[in-house]
Amino acid sequence: MRSDLSEGGILFQERYAMAQSQKNVWTKMVSTWKCIVVSLSSTNLQIGLHGLFGLLVKPFGADLEHTVPLTCVISAEKKGRLIGYDEISLVFSLPSGGRRELLLYLKRGEEFLSLLNSLRTC
Numbered sequence: 001m002r003s004d005l006s007e008g009g010i011l012f013q014e015r016y017a018m019a020q021s022q023k024n025v026w027t028k029m030v031s032t033w034k035c036i037v038v039s040l041s042s043t044n045l046q047i048g049l050h051g052l053f054g055l056l057v058k059p060f061g062a063d064l065e066h067t068v069p070l071t072c073v074i075s076a077e078k079k080g081r082l083i084g085y086d087e088i089s090l091v092f093s094l095p096s097g098g099r100r101e102l103l104l105y106l107k108r109g110e111e112f113l114s115l116l117n118s119l120r121t122c
Contacts, residue, residue, distance in 0.1 A: 012040040012115050018105035019047060021063035030062040038104060042119060044069055068092045076116050078109060086110060
């Protein structure tokens with residue numbers, strides 16, 4: 001995963017998270033057990049695959065590598081809790097037009113949402 005977060009530094013990062021793209025039926029089925037890293041700076045949110053499992057998942061086209069300017073985040077909300085992870089629905093606009101929804105599963109989901117929402121209101 002490339003780092004596009006140098007501007008402003010990383011304010012939040014969680015490795016070994018999970019995620020699921022809602023792009024289509026295929027991406028909803030791809031398993032990403034603890035191979036996602038979520039990083040947040042004052043300007044961007046970056047989601048990507050990492051580690052050995054990330055290398056294994058990458059060829060399946062899971063749609064889980066995004067750098068999202070905070071101005072493109074449409075909504076972020078907690079949907080529930082699953083095996084110790086907060087389920088966060090993240091909806092953002094794509095540079096090509098349209099929208100994408102990712103479900104993020106974070107151990108520190110409440111902290112992530114609080115920080116993301118405070119940055120979006122500035």
